[in-house]
Amino acid sequence: MSAVLIRHLQEYIGQKVEVEGWLHQKRSSGKIQFLQIRDGSGFVQGVLVKEEVDPEVFENAGHLTQESSIHLIGEVKKDDRAPSGVELLIKDIALIHPSHEYPITPKEHGVDFLLDHRHLWIRAPRQRAILKIRAEIIKAIRSFLDSREFTQVDPPVLTPSSCEGTTNLFNTKYFDQDAYLTQSGQLYMEAAAMALGKVYSFGPAFRAEKSKTRRHLIEFWMIEPEMTFVTHEDNLAIQEALIEHVVNHVLTHCKMELITLGRDISKLESIKAPFPRMSYDEAIQFLKDNGHEIEWGEDFGAPHETALAAQFDRPVFIEKYPTTIKAFYMKPDPDRPEVVLCADLLAPEGYGEIIGGSARIDDPELLLQRFEEHQLSKEDYAWYLDLREYGSVPHAGFGLGLERTIAWICGLEHVRETIPFPRLLYRLYP
Ligand code: 4AD
Ligand code: MG
Numbered sequence: 001m002s003a004v005l006i007r008h009l010q011e012y013i014g015q016k017v018e019v020e021g022w023l024h025q026k027r028s029s030g031k032i033q034f035l036q037i038r039d040g041s042g043f044v045q046g047v048l049v050k051e052e053v054d055p056e057v058f059e060n061a062g063h064l065t066q067e068s069s070i071h072l073i074g075e076v077k078k079d080d081r082a083p084s085g086v087e088l089l090i091k092d093i094a095l096i097h098p099s100h101e102y103p104i105t106p107k108e109h110g111v112d113f114l115l116d117h118r119h120l121w122i123r124a125p126r127q128r129a130i131l132k133i134r135a136e137i138i139k140a141i142r143s144f145l146d147s148r149e150f151t152q153v154d155p156p157v158l159t160p161s162s163c164e165g166t167t168n169l170f171n172t173k174y175f176d177q178d179a180y181l182t183q184s185g186q187l188y189m190e191a192a193a194m195a196l197g198k199v200y201s202f203g204p205a206f207r208a209e210k211s212k213t214r215r216h217l218i219e220f221w222m223i224e225p226e227m228t229f230v231t232h233e234d235n236l237a238i239q240e241a242l243i244e245h246v247v248n249h250v251l252t253h254c255k256m257e258l259i260t261l262g263r264d265i266s267k268l269e270s271i272k273a274p275f276p277r278m279s280y281d282e283a284i285q286f287l288k289d290n291g292h293e294i295e296w297g298e299d300f301g302a303p304h305e306t307a308l309a310a311q312f313d314r315p316v317f318i319e320k321y322p323t324t325i326k327a328f329y330m331k332p333d334p335d336r337p338e339v340v341l342c343a344d345l346l347a348p349e350g351y352g353e354i355i356g357g358s359a360r361i362d363d364p365e366l367l368l369q370r371f372e373e374h375q376l377s378k379e380d381y382a383w384y385l386d387l388r389e390y391g392s393v394p395h396a397g398f399g400l401g402l403e404r405t406i407a408w409i410c411g412l413e414h415v416r417e418t419i420p421f422p423r424l425l426y427r428l429y430p
Contacts, residue, residue, distance in 0.1 A: 003071075007041035009086045012076045019044070019072045019088065020096075022123070023064050025106060033061055035090070037072065043125060046074060046088040057092055067099035067123070083256065111416075118421055119430045129257035130417055133250060134406050138202070140249035141223050141400070144242050145200050150225060153192040153199045155185030161380045163187050164327060168207045181206035184399055187329070187384050189226035190360060193395055194387055200225040205399075212425045213302065214414040215352045217403055219423040226397035232331075232341040232359045235396040236317055239345060239355055240273035242400070243315060247271040250409055263411040267349065270313045277317045280339065283308055299325045306350040315354070319343040328374040329367075331359040331396075341396075351408035357398025364388035 003020040004012055021039030028034070035046040050058050064070065074088040103117055104124065114121045121127055142152075160177070162169050163184040170181040185201040192199045201224045209216055225238070247268050250258070258265055278286070287294050287304055294304060300318075309316055320339040323332055330340035342358035361367045367388055371378055378385060406418035416422040421430060 003039075005041040006037070006039045006044045006084065009042075009044060009076050009084065009088070013078050013086065014076065016073065016075050016091070017088075019046075019074065021070065021072075022099075023066060023068050023070055024123075024125075025066065026064065028062065033058070035061065035064070037070070037088070038123070038125075038128075040128075042084055044084050044086065044088055045079075045082060046072060046090045048090045048093075052089075053091060057090075060095070061090075061093050064093070064095070065099050065102065066105070067102040067120075069096035069099070070094065071096055083259075115416065115422070115424075115427060116429070122420060125260055127417065129254075129260040130406065130410055130412070131420060132257050133254050133410055134402070134418060136250055136253050137246055137402070137406060137409065140246045141242065142202070143249075144245045145223075145225060148198070148238075150198040150200045151192075151196045153189065153196065153201055154203060155182065155188035155192075155201050155224075157182050157204065161377075164207075168209045170206045170208045183207055184222065185224050186226065186397065186399065187381075189224050189397060190395065191383070191387055193226040193228050193397070194391075194393070198225070198227045210425060215302065215404060215407075216425075217415055217419060217422055218425065220415075220419070221402040223400040223402065224397060226395065228393050228395045230394070230396050232319075232343075232396060235357055235359065235398060236277070236319075236343055237274075239317075239343075239357065239398055239400075240275045240315075243275075243345070243354075243405075244271060244273045246405070247409060258410075261410050261412075263409075267313070267411075268409065272314065275315050275317055275345070276312050277319055277343075278308065279319050280321045283318050286311075297322050297324065302352060305346050305352045309346040309348050309350065309352075312348060315345050315347050317343040317345055326358070328370045328376065329358075329360050331361045332366075347404065347408040349408065349411070351404060353401070354404045354408060355398050355400045357396065359394065359396040362388065362392045362394050364392060 004017045021037050023035055024038045025036040031050045033048040037044050037046050048058060048061050071094040072090055073092040074090040077087050077089055079087040104120055158174060158179045159182050160179060162180060163186055172179050182205055184205055185203060189199055189201055204219055205222045206219050251268055284294060284296050290307060292304060320333055321342055323338055323340050326340050326342055330342050333339050333341050340358060344353045345355035347354045403415045403418040407415045416424060
């Protein structure tokens with residue numbers, strides 16, 4: 001007999017099975033002990049009745065401590081009240097390894113304490129649920145893009161120059177040269193798009209930002225699709241279809257996890273394309289009308305984004321920002337060159353920008369002009385300028401921030417719980 005995963009116990013009702021896992025929690029009423037058992041695939045309640053087992057088994061179970069690893073033999077019983085639909089009537093328990101004074105107890109702990117013990121905290125039901133949803137979101141993004149004939153391309157992590165400005169670059173040595181950890185794979189994805197048409201990358205990005213907010217990580221993961229021969233409108237259409245698909249996938253495959261997290265599922269059920277669109281101009285007017293102090297030409301802060309998003313029950317695109325506050329590579333609107341063909345997608349419920357994207361400058365002369373304005377070195381980016389020399393084409397793309405998307409879908413207060421081992425302003429451990 002080999003062990004059955006807790007997730008599959010429902011298929012074994014009435015049968016004797018083996019389960020291998022850990023003791024999550026325990027309570028006793030003298031003659032009956034209730035053991036909450038977890039094995040990574042799920043949680044199940046084990047019931048140990050004094051009169052039905054060997055006295056030694058009952059006695060030893062009484063001494064089991066939280067997070068001891070155990071091997072059990074028991075009978076699977078249907079239990080409609082249990083989230084797993086079953087419970088395990090335990091016949092025998094063997095200790096694999098004891099656990100001594102597990103630091104995370106059922107009482108409340110402070111966030112710093114939990115983050116110091118992140119390697120153990122991820123065993124908790126909430127954290128497990130988040131990591132499961134993270135994996136499903138990644139799966140959904142890949143299946144969406146793969147089924148639309150995008151090719152995955154992996155850009156480098158160590159780079160000789162910046163993509164999103166030089167203020168938040170992580171510097172390192174590359175033998176006797178300077179190198180930086182990537183902020184975004186976009187420029188490389190533009191090269192890849194010229195080779196493969198529709199491409200996407202999925203990898204870590206690094207920003208040495210001295211910001212300590214609920215939306216910022218120092219190391220985060222980004223999905224960056226890049227497409228040739230598409231318009232700004234096409235770019236937005238694919239983004240809203242992607243987000244709708246991801247939310248649907250989570251609703252279908254992660255109901256239990258959303259319930260564990262206490263997520264208001266009705267809020268996710270209303271996420272249907274098309275998403276509303278507001279121009280930057282309209283957004284500024286809206287903010288002014290609602291008592292915010294902001295002028296045309298300024299970038300939005302978190303309170304502005306929250307106010308803008310609060311008007312809608314689904315994400316909203318804010319389009320066509322002033323050229324002066326956006327990246328050098330963004331294509332100007334031909335009708336109004338003071339704004340660019342870009343959009344930020346703001347999630348509902350105050351989660352902020354989950355996607356940033358734009359059409360890219362395809363005109364070689366204009367790109368050179370931007371290089372001058374932004375004081376970028378033509379030598380450092382010679383390869384990027386080449387892309388406009390050898391058959392430049394209209395193209396566009398975007399970057400989806402994985403952790404902010406997870407925080408929104410899971411309804412979490414802070415992005416730090418969305419990544420297995422968060423890198424924060426004052427945290428590199430564990
Ligand atoms: O808006 P950003 O900076 O855009 C780019 O990097 C483009 N090159 C992407 C592209 O067009 N290929 O970042 C994209 C997204 C943001 O919308 C946000 O969701 C996320 O990445 N992001 C962060 N997430 C967590 N912590 C941070 N410090 C983040 N910075 C950006
Ligand atoms: Mg952005």
